[in-house]
Amino acid sequence: MINIAITDDHPLLLEGLKNILSKEEDFHVIGCFPDAKSTLAFLSETPPQVLLLDINLPDANSLDLVADMKRKYPDLRILIISVHNEYAVIKSMLDQGANGYVQKNSSVDDIVTGIKTILLGDTYVCSQTKFILESKQQDTLLRVPKLTRREKEILQEAAQGFTTIQIAERLFISPHTVESHRKNLIEKFSTKNLSSVIKLALEYGLIRQ
Known part of the structure; x- marks a missing residue:
């Protein structure tokens, strides 16, 4: 019963x-x-x-x-x-x-x-x-942008609070390259800033907290 x-x-x-x-x-x-x-x-x-x-x-x-x-x-x-x-x-x-x-x-x-x-x-x-x-x-699947391996790495680092210079040092690339990827990410997600990109990426499961 x-x-x-x-x-x-x-x-x-x-x-x-x-x-x-x-x-x-x-x-x-x-x-x-x-x-x-x-x-x-x-x-x-x-x-x-x-x-x-x-x-x-x-x-x-x-x-x-x-x-x-x-x-x-x-x-x-x-x-x-x-x-x-x-x-x-x-x-x-x-x-x-x-x-x-x-x-x-x-x-x-x-x-x-x-x-x-x-x-x-x-x-x-x-x-x-x-x-x-x-x-x-x-x-959600239709709206999720496709990211390169490098874009995911930079986004993950940014989500952890690292600055452009710190990300460049950690990934062994130039600050200019980091900035270029940041701009591309903002365009891909159609947002106004990287904070909004990070929020969406977490929601879509593209990066981890």
């Missing part, structure tokens, strides 16, 4: 999810909560295997809440149930430790499959969420 808790500040949705999941032979809904406070109190006493969590709660920042739950209850599987379909929101929740993300207009099968999938240790996202993530990734 899979013990499940549900947290959502909309009573009708909370009751609806409870009724739907209770019909599943292997599922047992052991708690329903309207806010973070009551959820955390319950978890401290009777932690379920899976928590279905809405991210619009009246008394908590959802990112901090998920991080806190995963820190205190590392075995807890969290499936986000949300109306938000923005890439930044989805990625932030998954990065904070949520095990899955399902849109609220998804099918019952999506939720059931999501619960079973995350219990196996895998990440689950519904088809709508998957499309959003893949579209963003594809868009």
Whole structure:
């Protein structure tokens, strides 16, 4: 039997999810909560295997809440149930430790499959969420400039705070060459300065922090 808790500040949705999941032979809904406070109190006493969590709660920042739950209850599987379909929101929740993300207009099968999938240790996202993530990734790939080995080296050095002269000394090249590469990088990334280039390069995974 899979013990499940549900947290959502909309009573009708909370009751609806409870009724739907209770019909599943292997599922047992052991708690329903309207806010973070009551959820955390319950978890401290009777932690379920899976928590279905809405991210619009009246008394908590959802990112901090998920991080806190995963820190205190590392075995807890969290499936986000949300109306938000923005890439930044989805990625932030998954990065904070949520095990899955399902849109609220998804099918019952999506939720059931999501619960079973995350219990196996895998990440689950519904088809709508998957499309959003893949579209963003594809868009990023199209926008990532191709860099030469030397450009990557100079960018990595600049990201670590080294000046033009210091970079030249460390790479055994002239300051003029470093400056030329810096200008080329700014042009390739279509930014106004190297700081913006570094920020984008980190986001694209071209260099490391």
